[in-house]
Amino acid sequence: xxxxxxxxxxxxxxxxxxxxxxxxxxxxxxxxxxxxxxxxxxxxxxxxxxxxxxxxxxxxxxxxxxxxxxxxxxxxxxxxxxxxxxxxxxxxxxxxxxxxxxxxxxxxxxxxxxxxxxxxxxxxxxxxxxxxxxxxxxxxxxxxxxxxxxxxxxxxxxxxxxxxxxxxxxxxxxxxxxxxxxxxxxxxxxxxxxxxxxxxxxxxxxxxxxxxxxxxxxxxxxxxxxxxxxxxxxxxxxxxxxxxxxxxxxxxxxxxxxxxxxxxxxxxxxxxxxxxxxxxxxxxxxxxxxxxxxxx
Numbered sequence: 001x002x003x004x005x006x007x008x009x010x011x012x013x014x015x016x017x018x019x020x021x022x023x024x025x026x027x028x029x030x031x032x033x034x035x036x037x038x039x040x041x042x043x044x045x046x047x048x049x050x051x052x053x054x055x056x057x058x059x060x061x062x063x064x065x066x067x068x069x070x071x072x073x074x075x076x077x078x079x080x081x082x083x084x085x086x087x088x089x090x091x092x093x094x095x096x097x098x099x100x101x102x103x104x105x106x107x108x109x110x111x112x113x114x115x116x117x118x119x120x121x122x123x124x125x126x127x128x129x130x131x132x133x134x135x136x137x138x139x140x141x142x143x144x145x146x147x148x149x150x151x152x153x154x155x156x157x158x159x160x161x162x163x164x165x166x167x168x169x170x171x172x173x174x175x176x177x178x179x180x181x182x183x184x185x186x187x188x189x190x191x192x193x194x195x196x197x198x199x200x201x202x203x204x205x206x207x208x209x210x211x212x213x214x215x216x217x218x219x220x221x222x223x224x225x226x227x228x229x230x231x232x233x234x235x236x237x238x239x240x241x242x243x244x245x246x247x248x249x250x251x252x253x254x255x256x257x258x259x260x261x262x263x264x265x266x267x268x269x270x271x272x273x274x275x276x277x278x279x280x281x282x283x284x285x286x287x288x289x290x291x292x293x294x295x296x
Contacts, residue, residue: 009171012178013081025074029067036063061110068104072097073185076217080177084170087228088149088281091248092142094221095274098255099138101214102131102270123263130267141274148281166235173224180220188213215259222256225249240287247280 011017043057079093109128229245236242254273258266 005172005175008175009084013084013171013174018078018081021077022074025070025077029070032070033063033067036066061107064107065104068100068107072100072104072214075100076181080174080181083174083177083224084167086149087170088145091251091277092145092149094218094252094255095138095142095145095277097214098258098270098273099135099142102135102138102267106131106135127263130264134267134271137271138274141271141278145274145278145281148278148285163235166232169231170228173227177220177224181217184216184220185213188216215256218252218256218259222249222252225252240284244280244284248277251277251280 037060040057040060040063075093075097079090079097082089082093106128109124109131113125113128225245225248229242229249232241232245251273254269254276258269258273261269
């Protein structure tokens with residue numbers, strides 16, 4: 001059983017596979033960008049007909065939305081890729097994904113900004129301001145989180161054995177996530193395509209597609225984090241590690257809640273999730289530092 005898991009893991013989550021997936025996604029993102037641009041200009045010259053209310057074909061800047069969607073897919077793959085290798089990098093990828101979702105939304109908002117003296121009275125312009133500030137804050141928080149995640153630990157032989165067993169279990173979870181997320185992505189694409197009415201030539205707005213896949217994606221991540229927490233009890237009973245893993249679950253829940261909120265509340269939930277995760281990791285590392293100092 002373990003050999004089969006290692007074999008499957010090597011096929012889908014090896015370094016060589018990651019390089020191939022990266023190149024493939026980049027090519028697809030580039031092609032999708034030019035295809036989206038083509039449809040925008042076809043609509044502009046009335047060669048295709050679509051709802052005038054759709055933001056998807058409103059501006060050439062909107063075309064950036066499509067390649068960013070494929071880049072987000074690659075980030076999902078990287079999240080699964082890093083799960084067995086580094087738990088903090090796995091959490092970092094969650095923050096990177098939600099940050100890229102905000103950046104992707106910013107490109108949509110730029111194409112519909114109203115440059116008036118009543119900037120802060122316009123709901124759309126105000127949300128653009130919130131997202132712009134949030135993206136900067138999240139970028140800095142991710143930087144701090146990565147620095148804290150590079151904290152090196154000294155392990156005895158028993159600890160190394162337990163860590164390896166934990167890694168083996170995380171590989172099993174990663175292998176299970178590959179078909180699960182692939183199935184979710186295919187289902188989302190089919191469901192969205194079925195919702196597009198060809199006869200009436202309507203295309204969903206950004207608001208109706210921005211959360212596609214990712215609200216269910218973060219719901220699954222919450223369940224994965226809970227499983228990781230429960231499995232970790234087999235290998236450690238240290239309070240600070242349990243609190244760290246529990247805190248990361250809360251952070252993921254806050255991100256998931258942001259998809260059900262709008263406006264400033266959604267932005268606050270996302271930033272709070274990253275802040276909480278960073279605070280948890282900083283305190284955890286201080287515990288580890290004190291323990292190692294005592295042992296020395």
